[in-house]
Amino acid sequence: MSSARKVISSLEFWGLLVASTLFISWYAYPQILFALYPPYELLRLLLPGLLPDLALAASSIWSLPEPPR
Amino acid sequence: MSAFELAARLAAWMVAAGFIFLLAYVTLRRLRSGRTALDGVIYILLVVFLTSLFTLLAGLAGLLRPAPLAAIAAGGLGILMVAPGARSSLREIPGGLRYFLHSCKALWNDLPRWLRLLSALGIGLSVARFAFLIWALPPFVWDSLTYHLTNVAHWIQAGRIELFETPVERIYSPANYELLATWFSVFLHHDVVVEAAGLPAYLIGLASVYCIGRSLGASRSAAWIGVLAYGTTPALLIATTGTKNDPHVAGYFLAALALAIDLSGGRLSDPAQNSLGEMLSIALALLLAAGTKAYIAHLLPGLALIAALYLPRGRSLKLWRGHLAASARQWRALSVSTRAGLGALLCAGLLLGGYWNVRNWILTGNPFYPYGVIVEGSQVIQGPESYHHLGLDRLAENLANFAFKFGDKRAPIRPDLPNTTGWGWFVYGIGLPVALWGLLRRRRVRILWVGFLVSLLTIMLSNRPSPWNMRYVIWFPALFCLAFTALWDERPTGTRLARGAMSVLYVLALSLNFATTLNYDKISAEEFRSMLQLPALRRHAALFEDNMPAAFRNVLKFVPNEALLGYNVHNNGFIYPLYRSDFSQRVVYVPLSPQDTCEDIAGRMRQSGTRYLVVAPEHTSDENIARLRQCADLESEIRERAQGLYVLR
Numbered sequence: 165m166s167s168a169r170k171v172i173s174s175l176e177f178w179g180l181l182v183a184s185t186l187f188i189s190w191y192a193y194p195q196i197l198f199a200l201y202p203p204y205e206l207l208r209l210l211l212p213g214l215l216p217d218l219a220l221a222a223s224s225i226w227s228l229p230e231p232p233r
Numbered sequence: 234m235s236a237f238e239l240a241a242r243l244a245a246w247m248v249a250a251g252f253i254f255l256l257a258y259v260t261l262r263r264l265r266s267g268r269t270a271l272d273g274v275i276y277i278l279l280v281v282f283l284t285s286l287f288t289l290l291a292g293l294a295g296l297l298r299p300a301p302l303a304a305i306a307a308g309g310l311g312i313l314m315v316a317p318g319a320r321s322s323l324r325e326i327p328g329g330l331r332y333f334l335h336s337c338k339a340l341w342n343d344l345p346r347w348l349r350l351l352s353a354l355g356i357g358l359s360v361a362r363f364a365f366l367i368w369a370l371p372p373f374v375w376d377s378l379t380y381h382l383t384n385v386a387h388w389i390q391a392g393r394i395e396l397f398e399t400p401v402e403r404i405y406s407p408a409n410y411e412l413l414a415t416w417f418s419v420f421l422h423h424d425v426v427v428e429a430a431g432l433p434a435y436l437i438g439l440a441s442v443y444c445i446g447r448s449l450g451a452s453r454s455a456a457w458i459g460v461l462a463y464g465t466t467p468a469l470l471i472a473t474t475g476t477k478n479d480p481h482v483a484g485y486f487l488a489a490l491a492l493a494i495d496l497s498g499g500r501l502s503d504p505a506q507n508s509l510g511e512m513l514s515i516a517l518a519l520l521l522a523a524g525t526k527a528y529i530a531h532l533l534p535g536l537a538l539i540a541a542l543y544l545p546r547g548r549s550l551k552l553w554r555g556h557l558a559a560s561a562r563q564w565r566a567l568s569v570s571t572r573a574g575l576g577a578l579l580c581a582g583l584l585l586g587g588y589w590n591v592r593n594w595i596l597t598g599n600p601f602y603p604y605g606v607i608v609e610g611s612q613v614i615q616g617p618e619s620y621h622h623l624g625l626d627r628l629a630e631n632l633a634n635f636a637f638k639f640g641d642k643r644a645p646i647r648p649d650l651p652n653t654t655g656w657g658w659f660v661y662g663i664g665l666p667v668a669l670w671g672l673l674r675r676r677r678v679r680i681l682w683v684g685f686l687v688s689l690l691t692i693m694l695s696n697r698p699s700p701w702n703m704r705y706v707i708w709f710p711a712l713f714c715l716a717f718t719a720l721w722d723e724r725p726t727g728t729r730l731a732r733g734a735m736s737v738l739y740v741l742a743l744s745l746n747f748a749t750t751l752n753y754d755k756i757s758a759e760e761f762r763s764m765l766q767l768p769a770l771r772r773h774a775a776l777f778e779d780n781m782p783a784a785f786r787n788v789l790k791f792v793p794n795e796a797l798l799g800y801n802v803h804n805n806g807f808i809y810p811l812y813r814s815d816f817s818q819r820v821v822y823v824p825l826s827p828q829d830t831c832e833d834i835a836g837r838m839r840q841s842g843t844r845y846l847v848v849a850p851e852h853t854s855d856e857n858i859a860r861l862r863q864c865a866d867l868e869s870e871i872r873e874r875a876q877g878l879y880v881l882r
Contacts, residue, residue, distance in 0.1 A: 174725040176674075180666055181731050184738050188662035191640060195658065195749070198645040207785035208758035215526045219757055228652050231700040233375065233805055233851070 194225050234770060235813075239421075246420035252306035253283050255313055258329070263575060267505030269336040270447060271495055274440045274488050275514045279644070280515055281433045281481075283414040285524075289588065292394030294414070297419045318570070343453040351740060353749070355461060366474050367428040369764055370756065371774040372816060374648045378774060378807040380404050380561050382427070384411045389419050390819065396596075399822050400804050402603035402618055407589040409524040410478030423745035423815045425769055431473040437484035439464050440741035442711050446718040448500070449677050454455050455600075458739070459718035462547065462823035463663070465746035466710045467646040468655025468703065468855040471753050475648035478525050483708035485522035487516045488531050490684075493536060496556050498542035508556035509563040513575065520586030527590075527601065528692060528705055535688030542680050589782040592765035618804070623695045631693035631702070638703060645754040649701045656710050657749065660740040663735075664713025671716035678716045685712045755779065775810035784877020785810050790875050792845050799823040799843035806852030827856035831869035834861070835881055838871075846871075846879045 201222050208215045234242075257279040264275050291297050291305065313319040344352065345600070366601045370383055380403040388394050388411075396404065413632030414430040442463045446456030472480045489777040492515045496508065522529035564572065579591065592598040608623045635654075637643070640661060643652040656664075671678030689709055696702050724732050752761070758777055764772050775785040788811060792798050800811055811820045821841045825834060838846055846856050858877075867872040875879045 169726065172724070174728050174731075177725050177728050177735075178669065178731050180670055180720070181735050181738070183666035184663045184735070188658065188664055188738065188742065191658060191661040193642075195641055195646075196745070198754055199658070199745040199749045201645070202754055203748050205752050205756070205758045205761075209761050212758075212762065217757070217759070225740060228643050230644075231651050 197222065197225055234423075242299055242420050242422070245299040248303045248310070249287070249306040249420070252309045252313075253280055253287065256309065256322060257283055258326060259313060259319045260574075260578065262322045263326075263512035264507070266492070266495060266511050266514075267503060268444070268447075268495065268500070269339040270332060271491060271511075272441060272446060273333070274437060275510075276325075276523070277433055277437050277440065277765055278485075278514065278518055279486055281413065281437070282521055282585070284416050285409050285521065288412040288416050289394065289585065292388055292412070295393035295417055296521060297388055297392045298392065298413070302419070313348045316627045322439045324608045329673075331505060340457060341454045344457060345454065346390050347736065348454060349456070351743075352457070352461065352727075355743070358466070358747065360673070361430065362747075363429075363474060364755075365879050367426055368769060368774075369761060370428075371764070371772045372427060372809070373775055373777050373780060374475045374477055375780070375807075376403075376649070378809040379410075379805055380406065380788075380808075381411055381478065382414065382424070382476060382809040383812075384408055385414045385418060385427070386809055386816050387847065389417055389422065389816050392810070395452070399808060400802060400824075401638060401806065401808060402804060405589075405593050405597075405602050407524045409585055410481050410526075410590075413481075414476065415420045418816075424773070424774070425814065427508040428474040428476055431475065431480050433485035434481040435464075435469070438469065438480065438711070440488050440707070441484070441487035441491040442714060445494055445715055446489070448491070448494045448680075449715060449719055450722075451718040451801075452722050455718045455721035456838075459714040461675075461713040461743060462659045462717060463711050464741045465657070465750075466655070466660065466707070466714075467657040467746055467749050468650055468707045468710070469654075470746070470750045471646065471648045471655070472586040472704060472707060475753075477648070477704070479707055482522050482526045482532075482705075483524070485518045485861055486536070486708050487711055489518040489522075490536055490733075492518070492538065493540040494543055496553065497549040498552055499538045499881055502754060505562070509575075512556065512560055513579065516579065518535060518870060519581045519841055520582035523586040525591055528696075532688040532696065532708070534688070534691050535684035538687055539680055539684035541678070544685065545676065547597060551850070568649060583771075612645055619697055621695050622697070625694070625698070627698070628690065628694045629695050630698040634702070635693070635696045635749055646749055647755050648753055653701045655707070657746040659739070659746055660710045660713045662742045664710070664717060664737060667720050668713045668716035671719055675719050678719050680807045681712055681715060684710055686727040770815065773810065777810075781807075781810060782852060782876075782877060784847050784849040787875035787878045788818075788845075789813070791878055794818060794848075796844045797841075797869065799846040800843055801825045801846065801848050801856050801857055806849070825857045825860065827854075827860045829860065829866060831864035831871060835870040838881055844881045845874075847877055848879070849877050 204218065246296055257276060260279050261272065261276050266275065267274050301606055313323065341349065372378065380401050383399070383401065384404050387397050412428050417430045418424050418427045426699065439460050441455045443460045446459045469480060469483065492511050502507065519529060541550055544552070594600040595604040597618055599614050601614060601616065601621065603616050603618035604762040605612060607620045608616040610750055638652055640652050641653045641655070643782065646653050646655045646657065655778060668678070668682070672682050689706055692705055696705060756779060763778065773779055773789060775789050785807070788798060794817050798811055798818055800808065801823050802808060808820065813817050821843055823837055823841050823843065823846055838844065848861060850858060861871065861879055864871045865879060870882050871879050873881055
């Protein structure tokens with residue numbers, strides 16, 4: 165591979181890395197809360213009574229109610 | 234169920250499963266592709282195919298009970314042991330298994346250390362997650378409780394596959410998934426492991442992504458990276474144990490694509506390639522899908538485009554012509570008995586692919602019953618349920634609907650994907666930019682884009698715009714995972730920091746995907762605890778508090794097991810939970826209308842042979858519920874025993 169190609173390829177990869185970081189940041193809200201909620205419930209299952217139920221607070225995050233059937 | 238009975242039922246299941254596994258191995262001999270991973274796909278496909286066929290034939294013959302199924306399987310095992318051709322195939326099993334394990338070891342050795350650690354952890358946690366969710370929870374996803382599992386429960390109770398009177402007309406829909414779900418329930422006469430019926434499809438999907446990645450030219454470890462990414466896609470992962478048929482269609486589609494790409498130039502001039510076997514395998518995968526859900530037809534244009542355009546300058550088409558000629562030559566060289574066997578396999582495929590639609594056509598005059606078909610505004614076929622509407626207006630509506638859900642900003646990702654795509658952290662975070670890079674820079678990724686997009690748009694030409702319709706495209710995220718496999722091997726050597734950072738992002742995205750699915754993003758710790766406090770065999774779907782009306786729980790409390798239970802629901806109401814998890818409750822539909830007098834209703838209950846009638850808000854029309862309440866208040870023959878449960882005095 166020529167050195168010019170190597171530079172292009174390296175720039176492409178850095179570009180993709182930056183783009184991925186930006187895309188993940190964009191995706192993070194509100195999905196980060198939805199990703200943390202299940203492990204929290206698992207902890208609550210394993211440690212009964214120690215942690216508060218956050219289901220109501222969690223459900224207030226998303227903008228739409230469960231659609232009617 | 235006594236321990237002895239449980240052991241006997243398990244033994245029957247083992248015999249039947251043993252027969253299927255061995256028969257699939259014998260059949261694989263004729264379909265073998267010459268590539269270990271692709272043979273793995275064909276083998277799992279054959280296991281699913283033969284299981285579905287066995288269940289269908291036994292069900293049509295009225296033999297859907299553990300003893301006859303085990304007896305037929307034992308007879309089949311005997312024939313396999315005696316028949317000379319089959320015996321020689323069976324003798325190859327230890328060698329074949331050794332070769333498969335050797336290939337797995339080669340893959341493992343190719344993985345870098347961090348990826349080995351991630352894989353071991355990921356596989357361990359996934360197995361634990363699947364096992365826990367299957368064991369701890371009863372089925373709870375809407376469509377399963379209205380028609381998929383209602384069919385299963387009725388067939389198991391009746392010991393045969395048949396239609397029955399119910400307002401949920403969708404029991405007529407193609408039901409190959411239900412055949413597999415029946416297999417997972419009929420031996421135990423219980424639904425405790427029915428959610429596992431999605432696992433074979435999940436495995437087919439993942440193995441197919443590996444094969445496609447390898448065909449794209451990826452190294453073993455890069456293809457494996459794509460597999461892990463697709464395997465944690467939330468929409469796929471939570472649907473797998475969601476007792477619905479979409480993971481099956483996705484798995485069959487990806488399997489057909491993996492085989493088609495292999496034939497289109499995924500490997501060039503390999504003398505071990507078995508054109509006839511691979512073409513037959515494609516046909517079996519697509520026929521299995523056709524009898525599972527009709528939308529596989531919408532995916533075919535994309536599949537055909539990829540197969541035709543895979544190599545530049547029409548070389549793929551030339552290869553296909555060569556494969557057709559080679560298949561004809563191979564066919565002529567086969568012995569009469571082998572030809573008969575392969576012919577029978579294709580006929581079995583046609584049966585599995587066409588039985589449900591042909592039955593509906595004969596019974597109702599509409600192969601797609603209960604759905605009608607509208608093409609560009611004109612009604613082609615009439616049906617009582619919604620319509621398959623094929624038109625550009627539909628496409629526009631669906632694209633707007635897709636844009637609304639894009640990015641999963643509206644809601645958590647749940648099994649039937651309300652208001653989300655469910656594609657998760659990897660696809661949106663890494664897959665999207667990488668796939669766009671692949672679109673511009675790599676021809677083969679570009680071809681995949683074209684094919685996947687054409688299939689997606691074709692589905693959107695007819696998909697009913699609804700909050701839940703992204704479940705029909707859970708195969709689409711595979712595109713992003715495959716684009717990533719193409720990038721992985723080409724990471725430039727001088728960018729250690731960037732390579733490390735990309736690996737960290739990849740692990741982070743997969744971990745967050747997995748975390749999202751731990752409780753289907755909806756089941757609370759209290760719900761788990763209340764289920765876990767019950768013995769495993771008493772975890773009835775009707776006890777599931779999250780989405781179950783109180784009336785259904787009252788049925789368990791007040792209606793004796795041996796009684797016939799009447800129900801009245803509308804065309805999208807739950808029925809399955811009424812059967813109980815051990816299918817011990819017989820149920821009957823009691824039609825009602827708000828114009829009925831109390832005497833009419835009581836008379837209809839008596840006519841149906843039941844004293845009990847259950848109705849529930851959201852599942853029964855409000856007018857029918859109000860009418861029953863009036864009857865109970867009027868001191869008629871009908872009284873309300875508990876909320877939603879009415880009995881004749």
